[in-house]
Amino acid sequence: xxxxxxxxxSDRLLPVDEAIAELLQRAPAPPAVESVGLEQALGRVLAxxxxxxxxxxxxxxxxxxxxxxxxxxxxxxxxxxxxxxxAAGDGAEQxxxxxxxxxxFTGAPLPQGADSVIAQEVCEALGDSVRLxxxxxxxxxxxxxxxxxxGEPVLAAGQRLRPQDLGLLASLGLARVPVHRRLRVGLLSSxxxxxxxxxxxxxxxIYNANRYSIGALLxxxxxxxxxxxxxxxxxxxxxxALSLAASEWDLLITSxxxxxxxxxxxxxAIRELGSLHLWRLAMQPxxxxxxxxxxxxxxxxxxxxxxxxxxxxxxxxxxxxxxxxGVAEVAVRPLRLVAGFDWMRANPRRQYLRARIEPAAxxxxxxxxxxxxxxxxxxxxxxxxxxxxxxxxRTFEAGAAVDFLPFxxxxx
Numbered sequence: 001x002x003x004x005x006x007x008x009x010s011d012r013l014l015p016v017d018e019a020i021a022e023l024l025q026r027a028p029a030p031p032a033v034e035s036v037g038l039e040q041a042l043g044r045v046l047a048x049x050x051x052x053x054x055x056x057x058x059x060x061x062x063x064x065x066x067x068x069x070x071x072x073x074x075x076x077x078x079x080x081x082x083x084x085x086x087a088a089g090d091g092a093e094q095x096x097x098x099x100x101x102x103x104x105f106t107g108a109p110l111p112q113g114a115d116s117v118i119a120q121e122v123c124e125a126l127g128d129s130v131r132l133x134x135x136x137x138x139x140x141x142x143x144x145x146x147x148x149x150x151g152e153p154v155l156a157a158g159q160r161l162r163p164q165d166l167g168l169l170a171s172l173g174l175a176r177v178p179v180h181r182r183l184r185v186g187l188l189s190s191x192x193x194x195x196x197x198x199x200x201x202x203x204x205x206i207y208n209a210n211r212y213s214i215g216a217l218l219x220x221x222x223x224x225x226x227x228x229x230x231x232x233x234x235x236x237x238x239x240x241a242l243s244l245a246a247s248e249w250d251l252l253i254t255s256x257x258x259x260x261x262x263x264x265x266x267x268x269a270i271r272e273l274g275s276l277h278l279w280r281l282a283m284q285p286x287x288x289x290x291x292x293x294x295x296x297x298x299x300x301x302x303x304x305x306x307x308x309x310x311x312x313x314x315x316x317x318x319x320x321x322x323x324x325x326g327v328a329e330v331a332v333r334p335l336r337l338v339a340g341f342d343w344m345r346a347n348p349r350r351q352y353l354r355a356r357i358e359p360a361a362x363x364x365x366x367x368x369x370x371x372x373x374x375x376x377x378x379x380x381x382x383x384x385x386x387x388x389x390x391x392x393x394r395t396f397e398a399g400a401a402v403d404f405l406p407f408x409x410x411x412x
Contacts, residue, residue, distance in 0.1 A: 031180045083100035092109035186226050188254045215227055277291050305376040
């Protein structure tokens, strides 16, 4: 569909969920697979499933510092002679003589013949013997294969690796892990009015906030990002810059110049180089969204207003970008919380209000919204802890339930 403007009819706003579903269907195959060391694997997307190469633990071992014994050997008075000690790192071949106990330490292999460990703090050392209370057989023993059995699934392909995942892989002796290469994204801004922080502004000029907020968001999602200079407001320059970026990177993202009906060189350049689709989304902020292809590479065009660009990137672009990296589960599950604000005027678009959670007088928590929700204002987003969702056409008073999307989940 080269050179074609495709989008929703001018009188229809496309529901956000429908837009996300269509973008996910258009997501490209994930990048190639590479093997990296665990120290480089944080945040990377696992490309192949991992199964346990052996039982974990590999042998029965003690969960406590204490004394190993066979419960059936414990006499009426609870005193047993000691037959040595076993520490973490010792071999698993030691045998507990009948009618004896052994000093044992956390992680040490359970001596053959023992069936229990009693914590040292409830025992009384008596020189060459120890007084032990009765306990259930199997107490404080980590059994072989209790956590994982050989061949059992450990991690599924398509998940981003977290610190706990890396620790689990290390406990299985895996020094390297197969992951997808990072998705390489070219980030461009559109607008002759944009200047870099530190430069002196002339009348009508503004600083380029999107380069830093969107760039940081993309890096937080695990992408490799290359910042380009601001696109000059001239067709040939825009076309050349986009063509170069498409030849160097897996995917392109621009901010600005995508409003429906707007005349600008960015859209003309996109039409010449590939395909352009314009949508009017039923969301606020962030109604205008564009996507398509440039030189065979996927392209997403975000709004130019900073808050609108950020919210659209978090809500709509994020699932697409994660899926393009090979992530299987891209949805964020909202929290259902109590609204601490009134919403008395219905809106035809779903609202994504910059909000935070604060304690109420009765000790419960409530969602509060910032008073300045303009699409150009980043102050509210900086103050906020997430986004409160108000569905189209809905009104309510404080105390009603509202969905809340935490930034802690959206930004990763």
